[in-house]
Amino acid sequence: MGEIILEARNVNKYFHDPVEVKVLDGIGLSVNKGEFATITGKSGCGKSTLLYILSTMDTDYEGELNIDGEQMKGKNEAALARVRSGKIGFVFQFHYLLNEFSVLQNVMLPGLKLNRFPPAEVEQRAMAKLDQLGIGPLAKRKAYQLSGGEKQRVAIARALINDPCIIMGDEPTGNLDKKNGELVFEIFRRLAEEYRQTLLIVTHDQEFASRTDRVIRMEDGKIVQS
């Protein structure tokens, strides 16, 4: 057992519309540093909902959430944005790149926002991340000129730019074909093995899940295996 990066205690979440439904029921979960964990479960079991809460993007829940030893409940919107900026990298099912910007700029934006390094250094680091993921030559292209697999790799580079404590992914391979999905998985695996990067990925792909360190299985808003 290593250092705990992320810990959720007794998290409940309700959807109010159209009728009150309890989607998360007493979730307790902790993720250690360097762990490559996946959350799996059938559609509608609440795995994405849980991930959005863990990533601080959804603030409408009951319970406690600690990230890197910090209590998240009760923080205001700006403070949560700072946490997301510095400690969490997020990869969506859809790449969610900004089409108005080039690949390099897309990767740089969170780094520029965090302002931990001067712009020139952020650019250097962004370039390094892109090279690391094998898409360095695409840096000057616009985001919409890339293929799906390339876009997802750019999104991963963007998630990495601020050296986050944890990378979260919501079905990052869900929208990719077999080959690209494999490529993205390989990147995650390499990050976990070579860089001791903590990863928490939501997926319904059983094969993907089975190859990771730890599988957290959910059913009807509850964790049934972790």
Place this chain on the structure above:
Amino acid sequence: MKLAIDIARSLLMARWRQTLVAAIGVTFSVGMFVALLGFMEGLNGMLDSLFLNRTPHIRLYNEVKPAAVQPVMLLPAYRSGHHFIHSVKPKGSRTEIHNSAAIMQALRQDGRVAGIAPKVAMEVFFNEGPSDIAASVNGIDVLQENALFHFSEYVQAGDPASLEKVPNSIILGKALAERLLTDVGERVQLTTPGGERFTLKVVALWQSGIQDFDRIQSFTSLATARKLSGKTGNFVTDIQIRLNNIDDAPALAKMYGQMFNTSAQDVQTLSAEFETGSFIRSLISYVVGITLLTVSGFGIYNILNMMIYEKMDTIAILKATGFSGKDVRRIFTIMALSIGVFGGLAGLLFGGMLSVGIDQVPFRTTSLPTVTTYPVSYEPFIYIIGAVFSLLFTWLAGWLPSRKAGTIDPVIIIRGK
């Protein structure tokens, strides 16, 4: 802050056509506002000057009226008790302003007075064959009259300056000249109230544009008018005063009336309906202007609103990658304001050009001979209102949706997919 500006610029440039449409919306409404208000202000100014150009702000004169203190009141024996005096009549008809030279001297030294012009007014009969035509003769100082009341601008034919050079000369109202069947260079005969007959040479024709005026007015030099009325020296019946600030007229008229012991009439009392008309016209132009601004304001609001709602994805991504609501708000406010600044500037330019265009359209009116094109006002305050409005409304139009964008949880947008 710099990052926010960079992002705002990239977002605007990426959809430059949409940005252009939004900016053109601002440009068009601000331009129209500036042009319309400039035109209306110009017309208002023209209508005001139609009256104000020729009207003294204060007129000092001597009204023929019975003495306020009747002799019986001065007798000590009748000091007490009430006097019933019937059929009081004015004594003599002395219309001269007493001690006019000293009054004019005092007025010239008054800082509130822009200028004064003395006048000798009298009634005469022009003789045309067997018929007599009643008319007024005004002895004027052409130089002063020009400086204060744009006299020469209303002269249609001939040279008004000849009034001072040619002895026994007269300027006739155009309609009066037509009635007398004379023209510039010919002579007219007139009879004074004293019964004397004079022959004067017509040196110019004058037209105010008001027919009733033009039928009965004529002008001569002060010296000729004094000769006609059989008076000498400093004989003056009216002193016309033009003030630096027209709003002082009622107060000053009262003061001068007491100080110089004459009757004094201010322009506001003379023509209350003018004030009302002027006020109503200004009111109308402001109502139209504000309506225009409000309508175009909603147009701007719509465009910006749509623009921001289209960018909801971008907002969600920015927030998911660590931008706070404040950053997002700032980015969209910068976008809205830059549209306002550039659209507004272009609008002021466009409005100015429209004004110049309107200014070229020929427009002739007999009542204002100097006006040859449609009058347009280039008052800075119109442009200032336009500039302030474009900034204020784009800011408001950006503020409402960007506030919403700033407070929304990114997951709401992502989930909505």
